[in-house]
Amino acid sequence: MKRKICPRCGSENIDWRIPQLWSMWDCKDCKYTGPVIEADDDLIEEIRADWEEHKEEYLEFERKRACKIVNDLCDEVEIYRVEEDALTDEEMDAKLRELNL
Secondary structure, three states: OOOEEEOOOOOOOOEEEEEEEEEEEEOOOOEEEEOOOOEEHHHHHHHHHHHHHHHHHHHHHHHHHHHHHHHHHHOOOOOOOOOOOOOOOHHHHHHHHHHHO
C-alpha cells in the first residue's frame, strides 16, 4: 500500500500548506516544504535510512541556501542593522523620541 510521505525524511507527519495549492505540503519533522511523494514500505525505509545517515548535511545545505537568499535580499534593499550594545540607554531613548515612539 502506498502512502504520502515527505521526500526528504520519509515522515508521514505532513500537512497540506494551503488546500488550494495542492502541491505544497509541510513536514512537521524536518521542516521540508514542497510536494510529497507516494511510497511503499520499502521506499519509505530507504528514505528514512538516507535521512538518518545524511541529516546534518541536508540541514546544513538548507541553512546555507536560506542564508544566501537573505543575503541576496539584503543586497537588493538597504537594510541597516544596529548592534544591541552599540547604543547606550540614553542614546536609544533619544532616537525613540526622534521617531515619536
